[in-house]
Amino acid sequence: MTDNAPQQQTDLPSAWNPADEEAAIYQRWVDAGYFTADAQSDRPPFTIVLPPPNVTGSLHMGHALDHTLMDALTRRRRMQGYEVLWLPGMDHAGIATQNVVERELANEGVSRHDLGRERFVERVWEWKAEYGGKILDQMRRLGDGVDWTRERFTMDEGLSRAVQTMFKRLYDDGLIYRAERIINWCPRCHTALSDIEVEHSEDEGELVSIRYGEGENAIVVATTRAETMLGDTGVAVHPDDERYAHLVGTDIELPLTGRRIPIVADEHVDPEFGTGAVKVTPAHDPNDFEIGRRHDLPMLSIMDERATITVPGPFEGMDRFEARPAVVAALREQGRIVAEKRPYLHAVGHCSRCDTVIEPRLSLQWWVSVEPLARAAGDAVRDGRTEIHPPELAKRYFEWVDNMHDWTISRQLWWGHRIPVWYGPNGETVCVGPDERPPGGDGWHQDPDVLDTWFSSGLWPFSTMGWPEDDDAATLAKFYPTTVLVTGYDILFFWVARMMMFGLYAMDGRQPFDHVFLHGLIRDANGKKMSKSRGNVIDPIDWMDRFGADATRFTLARAANPGGDMALAEEWAAGARNFCTKLWNASRFAMLNGATVANPLPATAELSEADRWILGRLGTVVSEVDELLEGFQFAKAANLLYHFTWDELCDWYLELAKVQLSGERAEGTRAVLGHVLDAVLRLLHPFVPFVTERLWTALTGGGSLTVARWPGRALDEDGLRLPAADPVADARIGDVQKLITEIRRFRSDQGVKPGQRVATRLSGPGFTDLTGHEDAIRSLARLTAPDDEFSATASIEVGLAAGMVHVELDTSGAIDVAAERKRLQKDLAVAEKELRQTEGKLGNQAFLDKAPADVVDKIKVRRDTAAAEIVRINARLAALPGS
């Protein structure tokens, strides 16, 4: 080793304490600029835009999963030599943020109206400066390798210009329009909501049947919202329904109001449901709205924005839930209640932000005409420009984009991007672009509403890169389209479809991402959805505190099968923590024993079979992990590494290495040990970046794993030169393992203490073949060589690929015959079952005729082996004392 060579630091603490080191390691990465993307780079780009978390939010387990996967993807690509951009930021969450600040104001005894719009918006900015973006610090703890120099916020000036530009373009193209329609209204947030901001649940309500009219002309209608009858402007029946044919075209008196309303025939009425007649409230129900339109019925609004009844009379001023029983009581008094079903289970829409029951309401709103946009969004996936993983979920995507309703984008809020439309004194409507002066003068005013937050989030993949300005053209040119979007399948519709529509439209048909990877949802240990009301929420910060960021990440990665939900519990995290500890201790052992990465690996001929075996296995694992990660198979890749590290490297190679280190092969062993460990740390780095960074820099003296080369496929070459799998070494080490395991089993059955050395004579053709491994076998099975006094008290036989091995042991005492008989009988039962199964197959002529020859041969070998085992074991049993 020359003076200039990187120095190994062997001063590792005896235990890994994540809390002591993670923050400093992260800061070093950021300071070194490893996460900063260079738009001028010659390297091929790899881009992910972070689904922007809500400015009011904090990191929950769903984010932790999402971020772990994105971090794993970007870290691996960075190591492979890509120019990686992972772009962070937040969205302004119109309703949620406004709610938070309004609550704060309420504590001070004022409303936003007291403050006025301008001052209120200032307050929101002040709130954001003070409390917003907590989640960004939590992302640092998790280790997210995002480019902080490019952090964005949807309300920033640049992104606001993007919003205005997009609005103007869509408006000019006739894809944005204003119309009076039924919308989902939240009476608490006082705003319109789009369909996807409404959550449906099966709620208990009531179904009340009301008789309209008298005698032969009476019609019974049923409703779950009795109070809406005040706004009825018709009754509808199916045109073919003979029960009501004579009434169609007549009118009927609407109880409590004295109004007369027509009876109309409409195809959309289901004659099978209830009485086959429905009340029609066009201003308060989307279906009724359509019926009303077809039959030209009046649209009578009966509630204000707080869902309080506005119809003059006894119900005026009542909340809708107060009015409901009041109206029923009044009807009952008139003897008009024919039936009541209570409780009655039915689907009720709730505001996704505050859970208030949605009130369908007729109102004037701005809309995006989604048909052409949605078609393009569907086509991009249909023709393969954007690939959805796992592919089964593409169906759901199509279902959504192919049946999308127009999108209500105006919100009756103050926090958000204000609609850039001005109205003139003579009914003029002017849409203003970002560099245009709005019309001034008397009577002109801007639309008071703001845009749906998703409108600005939909622009995220390119607005964050400078669109539509030119200054940042290099970023956009280099990093758009983004490579992959990672998100939960639950927001496929919310966000993915919106971005697809806007990206394709704004970027001349270029899709916002080449791949969409959808992961599952986080659940608790019993597979139940985590929710505050269930009280089963696990806080990722708590896990990071107690188990470390790496353990938290590894737990999530190990559970992340594509498209599948994942159950989590503390035990899982503890297991991942244990794995990190194992890795730490194994690395410490290697370094304390002089593992080296500076020297080249000895030539194959110089290596032991154990060396060749572990190197071959490493080569296989590297290519498998590479393949799995290429296909977003995070759980399989993480589990493969877990088992290779623990079961093969630690449980076997390290133990075999101990033997080699005290012999002639010490130098080569150090090189192999260092080499394998180096590669394992690199492979694990995307999942557990902190502990691997600490260990790898100590082992190699290198700068940072963040920018170390990936052991698998890299951009410039095929990756680390790893020996191919070595079948001879595999077979030999496999035999060594089997022999050791069998001896251990015998010892355990015989009650020999693990620490006790047992004098043993090894012989037989199988052993002759393993002579080079005698030291290893004696060491791992705790055996000593027989001396002159040797006198075997027990013996076993172990069948290996290389032949039978006779193991004679001096247990210095009587053997437990019962235990030995039990052991042999168990082996016998296994062999007999095997013989039955194989003979069954081989006795079937159809099997011999039709099964492939290699399968038949394999079965024959198994049959022969089993038959021989039975003979051997029976002989052993017969030879036991007392038989």
Add this chain to the structure above:
RNA sequence: GGGCGCAUAGCUCAGCGGAAGAGCACCUGCCUUACAAGCAGGGGGUCGCAGGUUCGAACCCUGCUGCGCCCA
């Protein structure tokens, strides 16, 4: 009501045509100088039910039952 998905060890899940697997939990013995956050050994499953296809089915097909999700 329409559509999709899932039923494999006590729990959570892999496996998806040719010998039933993992993690955790469980039992036994061990502080064997990297590691008790560990080591060694072990027990545990007619792969939801009923048919069918096949030489061969946990795996493919049909039906049933039970759960879950999305949409209306």
